Amino acid sequence: MELTYADVCAAREIVRRYLPPTPMWSYPILDRVADTTVLVKHENTQPTGAFKVRGGLVLLASLPDPQRGTVTYSTGNHAQSMAYASRLFGAPCTVVMPASANPAKAAAVEAWGAEVVLTGDDLAAAEEHAAKLAAETGARLVSCGDTVELLAGVGTLYQEILEARPDLAAIVVPVGSGSGAAAATVVAGALAPACEIIAVQSSASPAAHDAWQTAVLEPRPNRTRVDGLATGRPFALTQRHLRDLADFVLVTDDQIAGAQRVLARDAHTLSEGAGAAALAAVLADRQRFAGREIAVVCSGGNAAPGELAALSQ
Numbered sequence: 001m002e003l004t005y006a007d008v009c010a011a012r013e014i015v016r017r018y019l020p021p022t023p024m025w026s027y028p029i030l031d032r033v034a035d036t037t038v039l040v041k042h043e044n045t046q047p048t049g050a051f052k053v054r055g056g057l058v059l060l061a062s063l064p065d066p067q068r069g070t071v072t073y074s075t076g077n078h079a080q081s082m083a084y085a086s087r088l089f090g091a092p093c094t095v096v097m098p099a100s101a102n103p104a105k106a107a108a109v110e111a112w113g114a115e116v117v118l119t120g121d122d123l124a125a126a127e128e129h130a131a132k133l134a135a136e137t138g139a140r141l142v143s144c145g146d147t148v149e150l151l152a153g154v155g156t157l158y159q160e161i162l163e164a165r166p167d168l169a170a171i172v173v174p175v176g177s178g179s180g181a182a183a184a185t186v187v188a189g190a191l192a193p194a195c196e197i198i199a200v201q202s203s204a205s206p207a208a209h210d211a212w213q214t215a216v217l218e219p220r221p222n223r224t225r226v227d228g229l230a231t232g233r234p235f236a237l238t239q240r241h242l243r244d245l246a247d248f249v250l251v252t253d254d255q256i257a258g259a260q261r262v263l264a265r266d267a268h269t270l271s272e273g274a275g276a277a278a279l280a281a282v283l284a285d286r287q288r289f290a291g292r293e294i295a296v297v298c299s300g301g302n303a304a305p306g307e308l309a310a311l312s313q
C-alpha cells in the first residue's frame with residue numbers, strides 16, 4: 001500500500017478534531033545566523049511534545065476494533081503518540097522501548113496510560129520483542145515506519161506548512177524511519193511541486209539515508225545519541241516515497257547539539273536533538289540555502305535530562 005494525497009486529506013479531518021494547527025514562526029536573529037529566512041514549524045508544541053501524535057490519532061481512529069489493543073516499539077515519541085491516542089479511544093496499548101530509552105519519554109508514555117516494556121539494547125531488539133508480545137496476546141502489531149495511517153497523520157503537518165506558504169523553496173525534515181519525510185514528498189507533490197523536500201539523518205545512524213542512496217534495504221550501524229533518530233534499519237514503505245526527495249543529507253550529532261543551542265538562544269525553543277536536526281543541516285550548508293525562504297521542522301521537544309545538562313556546557 002502507498003500513501004496518497006487523498007489519505008492525507010482524510011487524515012486532516014481526523015487530526016483537526018483533536019489538535020489545532022501548530023505555529024510556524026520566523027525569527028530575524030535566527031535568519032541572521034542561518035543567512036536565510038527560516039520558518040520554524042513548532043511540532044514541539046504538540047501535547048505529547050512531538051509531531052508523531054498526528055499519526056497515532058489517525059491510526060486509532062481508523063482501527064475497526066480498537067479494543068483488540070496495539071503493541072508497538074519506539075524510542076519514545078511514536079510511543080507517546082500511540083499512548084495518547086489509545087487513551088483518547090479507550091484502547092489498550094503496550095509499547096516496547098530499548099532499555100536505554102530516554103527516561104522522561106518512558107515516564108510520559110506510562111503517564112498517558114500505556115504499558116511500557118523496557119528491553120534490549122536498541123530499537124531492533126524492541127521490535128523483536130514487540131512482535132513476540134503481539135503473537136502471544138493477539139494485539140495488533142504497529143510498525144512505526146510501514147503503517148500508512150501513521151504516514152497520513154504526520155502528512156497533515158506538511159499540509160499546514162504548504163497551505164500557509166506554498167511558495168517555500170524547501171522544507172528540511174529530520175528522518176528516523178522516514179515517515180515524516182515520506183509524507184512530506186506526497187504533500188509537496190500535490191500542493192507545491194517546486195518546493196524541495198530535503199531529508200536529514202544523523203551520520204551515526206544512516207540506515208534510511210544509505211538505503212535511499214543505494215536502493216538496498218539493509219541494517220546499518222545505529223550509534224547516534226539522538227534518540228528520535230536512532231533507527232538501525234530502513235522501512236520499505238517510507239523508502240518507496242523517499243525516492244521523490246530532492247536530497248538526503250547527513251549531519252553529525254555534534255552539529256545537531258549546536259543547532260539545539262541555536263534554537264534555544266534565538267528561537268526561545270527547547271528542542272530535543274531530532275527536533276534540531278533540520279536546522280543543523282541548514283547551518284552546515286549555509287551557501288546552499290542563502291537567500292531562499294525555507295522551513296525546518298522542529299519535530300519534537302522531549303529532551304532527556306542528561307541531554308539538557310550537556311547543552312548548557
Ligand SMILES: Cc1ncc(COP(=O)(O)O)c(C=O)c1O
Pocket residue numbers: 050051052075076077078174175176177178179180181228229272274275299300301
Ligand atoms: C522528534 C522526532 N523527530 C524526528 C523523528 C524521525 O521521524 P520518522 O521516524 O518519521 O522519520 C522522530 C522519530 O521518532 C522524532 O521523535
